[in-house]
Amino acid sequence: xxxxxxxxxxxxxxxxxxxxxxxxxxxxxxxxxxxxxxxxxxxxxxxxxxxxxxxxxxxxxxxxxxxxxxxxxxxxxxxxxxxxxxxxxxxxxxxxxxxxxxxxxxxxxxxxxxxxxxxxxxxxxxxxxxxxxxxxxxxxxxxxxxxxxxxxxxxxxxxxxxxxxxxxxxxxxxxxxxxxxxxxxxxxxxxxxxxxxxxxxxxxxxxxxxxxxxxxxxxxxxxxxxxxxxxxxxxxxxxxxxxxxxxxxxxxxxxxxxxxxxxxxxxxxxxxxxxxxxxxxxxxxxxxxxxxxxxxxxxxxxxxxxxxxxxxxxxxxxxxxxxxxxxxxxxxxxxxxxxxxxxxxxxxxxxxxxxxxxxxxxxxxxxxxxxxxxxxxxxxxxxxxxxxxxxxxxxxxxxxxxxxxxxxxxxxxxxxxxxxxxxxxxxxxxxxxxxxxxxxxxxxxxxxxxxxxxxxxxxxxxxxxxxxxxxxxxxxxxxxxxxxxxxxxxxxxxxxxxxxxxxxxxxxxxxxxxxxxxxxxxxxxxxxxxxxxxxxxxxxxxxxxxxxxxxxxxxxxxxxxxxxxxxxxxxxxxx
Ligand code: FES
Numbered sequence: 001x002x003x004x005x006x007x008x009x010x011x012x013x014x015x016x017x018x019x020x021x022x023x024x025x026x027x028x029x030x031x032x033x034x035x036x037x038x039x040x041x042x043x044x045x046x047x048x049x050x051x052x053x054x055x056x057x058x059x060x061x062x063x064x065x066x067x068x069x070x071x072x073x074x075x076x077x078x079x080x081x082x083x084x085x086x087x088x089x090x091x092x093x094x095x096x097x098x099x100x101x102x103x104x105x106x107x108x109x110x111x112x113x114x115x116x117x118x119x120x121x122x123x124x125x126x127x128x129x130x131x132x133x134x135x136x137x138x139x140x141x142x143x144x145x146x147x148x149x150x151x152x153x154x155x156x157x158x159x160x161x162x163x164x165x166x167x168x169x170x171x172x173x174x175x176x177x178x179x180x181x182x183x184x185x186x187x188x189x190x191x192x193x194x195x196x197x198x199x200x201x202x203x204x205x206x207x208x209x210x211x212x213x214x215x216x217x218x219x220x221x222x223x224x225x226x227x228x229x230x231x232x233x234x235x236x237x238x239x240x241x242x243x244x245x246x247x248x249x250x251x252x253x254x255x256x257x258x259x260x261x262x263x264x265x266x267x268x269x270x271x272x273x274x275x276x277x278x279x280x281x282x283x284x285x286x287x288x289x290x291x292x293x294x295x296x297x298x299x300x301x302x303x304x305x306x307x308x309x310x311x312x313x314x315x316x317x318x319x320x321x322x323x324x325x326x327x328x329x330x331x332x333x334x335x336x337x338x339x340x341x342x343x344x345x346x347x348x349x350x351x352x353x354x355x356x357x358x359x360x361x362x363x364x365x366x367x368x369x370x371x372x373x374x375x376x377x378x379x380x381x382x383x384x385x386x387x388x389x390x391x392x393x394x395x396x397x398x399x400x401x402x403x404x405x406x407x408x409x410x411x412x413x414x415x416x417x418x419x420x421x422x423x424x425x426x427x428x429x430x431x432x433x434x435x436x437x438x439x440x441x442x443x444x445x446x447x448x449x450x451x452x453x454x455x456x457x458x459x460x461x462x463x464x465x466x467x468x469x470x471x472x473x474x475x476x477x478x479x480x481x482x483x484x485x486x487x488x489x490x491x492x493x494x495x496x497x498x499x500x501x502x503x504x505x506x507x508x509x510x511x512x513x514x515x516x517x518x519x520x521x522x523x524x525x526x527x528x529x530x531x532x533x534x535x536x537x538x539x540x541x542x543x544x545x546x547x548x549x550x551x552x553x554x555x556x557x558x559x560x561x562x563x564x565x566x567x568x569x570x571x572x573x574x575x
Contacts (some may be wrong), residue, residue, distance in 0.1 A: 008245065009140070009571070010043040013114035024114070033077075041077040042245040044238070045115035047106055049127045051085030056124035056203065057147050059194040059225055063234045067119050067145060070238025076245070078238070081109050088125045088203075096473065097445025097545060099126040099133075099279075100558050106134025107561075112572060116140065117245040119237055123147025123196040125476075128206040129279035132215060135251050136286040137561065137569075141244035142251040143344045144215045145237045146207040148225035149318035150195030160190045162197035163477025164311045167451065174421075175459040195225025198318040200309040201476035205272030206279055208327050212266035213259040214343030215251070218352035222326030224319060240344055249344075257289045258339035262349060264296060266327070268303035269334050271312030271376045273476025274390050274484055278446075282555030288563050293388040293553050297379035297512065304370035305394055306333055308363055311479040312395045313371050316363050324363035328356035333367060380483060380514040383523070384469075384495050384505065387487035387553045392479070393509050397465035400481035401509040404517070405430040405467060406502050412437040412533075413449055421456040429463045432505045436496045437533055439471035439489025440549045440556050444536045450474035450484040467507060469514075471496055471552070483507065483514060485552035491533055492551075498526040 013024045028038065046067050050060035068078040084102050086095045110118055120131040123146045135142040153160030169186050172178045196203035204221075211221035217240060220233045260283065267276045277296055284291030307330055309316050321330075331338065332353045340350045358364045365371055372394035380389045393401060408431045410416035416435055419425055427433075433452045440446045450472040454463055468482045471489035488494035495516060499505070504517040516523070537543040548558040559565060 008042055008116040010038060010114040010116050014038040037077045041075055042116040042242055043114055044071045044076045044078050044241045044245070045110060045113060045118040046078055046080045046121060047083050047109055047118055047131060048080055048121045049083050049085045049102075049124070049131070050121070051087065053090050054085035054087035054124060055089070055191065055194065056087065056150070056196040057085055060121055060147065063145070063231070064121065066231050066234035067121070067238040070235035071242055073235070074239040074242035076238075076242035079113070079115060081113065083109060086124060086126050086130070094443060094445040094447035095126045096447065096556070097443075097542070099130045099556075100545065100549070100561065101541060102127065102130035103133035104561065106131050107137045110135065110138035110140055111569065117241055118142045119241045120144045121147070123203050123207055125202040125206070125275070128203070128210055129283055132210060133283055133286045133557070136255055136283070137563070139250055139252055141241070141249055142215070143237055143241050143244060144210050145234060146210070146216055146221045148195045148223050148227070148230045149198040149204055149322070150191060150193045150225055152198055152317045152319045153190040153192055155186050155189045159317060160186065161199040161310045161317050161477065162191065163201055163475050164199050164479065165190060167478060171454065171459055171464065174456055193226045197477060199311060199477045200270055200272055200307065200313070200318075202273040202275040204318055205267055205270060205276045205476055208270055208272070209263040209267050209276060209280065211327050212331060212349070213263040214254045214341055214349055217345045218343055218347070218349065219326050219328040222318070222322045224322055243346065244344060252287065254342055254344055255283070255287045256341055259341040260284045260287065260289050260291055261299065262338050262341060264291070264299050265303050265334060265337055266331065268300050268376050269305060269330055270307045271305035271309065271371060271394055274377060274392055275473055275476055277377065277390050278473065278485065278552055278556050281553070282557045285555055285557060285562050293379045293390070296377065300375050300377045302374070303334060303337060304367065304374060305372035305376040306330060306365045306367070306370055308365055308371050311477060312376060312392065320360070320363045324360040325356060325358040328353055329358040329364050332356040333358065333364065375509070378509050378512060380507065380509070380512050382514040384499070384514045384516040385486045386495065387551060389483050389486040389514055391481070391483050391509065395479040396481040400465065400467045400507065402507065403430075403467055404504055404506040405432040407432050407434045407499050407505050409434045409499055409501050410436070416452065420453055423457055425455055425457075427455050427458065429458055429466060431466065433466055433468045434496070434499050434505070435468070435470040435472060436490035436499070439486075439491055440551060441546050442471065442489055442491025442533065444542060444546060446471070446473050446552065446556060448473050448475045448478070450482045451478035451480055452482070469496070469505065487551045487553040489551060493527070493530060493532065495523065497530055498523050500526070
């Protein structure tokens with residue numbers, strides 16, 4: 001044990017007999033520490049994405065105290081390190097622009113401070129992947145503490161789901177079937193507690209994926225934020241953080257290729273958010289594993305959707321999922337498809353599933369009665385998406401699995417807003433709505449604009465789904481026949497930039513194709529005449545992002561943050 005302790009990072013700050021270490025010790029004493037706090041204890045960083053402006057994380061102030069409680073119980077010394085909160089509902093233009101910002105912040109918070117390991121506190125959409133991306137690059141022991149789903153929303157006896165019911169009732173309001181007063185009541189009932197969105201949006205998807213990858217105490221991602229079990233999870237997470245440090249288990253020992261594939265399988269069995277495709281690829285590449293869109297698609301053919309949770313499922317929310325057995329229950333039903341892998345809890349993933357049970361076969365379906373039999377996420381390619389695009393066939397009108405229609409083209413979001421409800425817009429239910437300049441560079445930040453609104457005149461005719469194409473993402477709580485993440489994006493000259501009004505576009509989900517029915521000669525002429533849109537930023541972080549962000553098929557990380565970009569960053573020198 002004594003030798004292990006000598007290798008802890010924090011020792012380099014505190015145990016040397018030189019001027020710098022004197023400064024560290026004297027200033028630690030200024031904060032009320034004494035020798036006992038650093039001589040025999042590992043120092044555990046708690047990277048906390050709490051903020052008053054992040055309603056999904058407002059309980060993190062209290063939960064951080066519970067994490068500290070657990071760290072102290074196990075003989076560690078907690079140090080809380082605040083990080084940017086990335087509130088999905090407030091950050092403009094989109095939190096995705098700042099995912100890499102939080103990833104960089106996490107990596108550098110760890111590297112520059114005397115911490116031997118970390119607890120990562122996140123949940124709201126981008127925070128999960130960002131914290132883990134940073135921790136992977138820093139390479140220390142790490143355990144994730146998820147914010148947990150909020151309780152279900154309610155309106156006049158109906159259950160409301162985050163996001164999904166916002167889009168649903170917004171369409172009804174535009175169609176004139178609900179009143180302004182109804183809409184105001186929904187506003188007050190759709191988000192009733194702290195915690196992340198309780199549909200199978202990006203937060204539920206990614207925290208479940210991190211759980212299946214072994215980075216959360218197994219099953220912890222399903223615990224509702226206000227449940228007392230969530231407080232106990234916080235304490236247990238703190239205790240295990242100390243255990244991981246003492247056992248010398250780094251995050252890279254957990255985040256293996258098998259673990260990443262298990263994360264993908266969990267996403268698929270959950271009918272999870274399309275955003276997971278981008279995040280899982282980025283995480284994989286940070287961990288040195290080149291997860292590709294093709295591998296995602298291949299895995300999707302084997303894994304059925306068993307979680308009947310909206311928006312892929314028709315009825316239930318995360319509260320029902322938790323009560324039905326949660327992620328452990330779900331994974332127990334696909335155990336034969338999983339690879340065994342270590343977890344932060346000390347048991348392997350499969351050992352952690354022992355004793356799991358399912359309380360409701362309607363919420364967590366058996367294999368012979370899936371919500372979607374296969375391909376909950378499909379990867380399309382073709383002359384319109386040479387590097388790929390994704391669609392969620394389980395959460396759309398099934399007639400769009402094979403469809404051809406004329407394009408209605410919007411050059412950017414403002415152009416779409418100006419035209420979409422124009423009574424003279426030449427559009428029918430068979431048209432294909434195309435939005436461009438909404439990708440990683442063009443958005444900027446690849447906003448969640450991919451669920452383009454249905455034109456008002458079609459809504460009034462009862463149309464509720466159309467084929468829609470973009471280089472944007474869409475919220476995990478969204479649904480519909482939306483082809484997303486088209487790569488390369490239009491702003492860097494991808495073929496989406498060449499589509500003209502009235503061009504015929506074909507999709508065939510079974511064949512995995514997306515085709516612009518225009519011959520190559522005509523496209524070459526259009527390509528020669530194309531000019532790139534002006535940049536959004538002339539300086540600052542946005543400028544940096546536009547220079548270095550990769551395309552959706554590569555995970556939208558910054559090229560210089562990927563593991564393969566350059567040599568390992570050295571630990572800080574002792575001075
Ligand atoms: Fe935070 Fe949905 S807004 S998870």
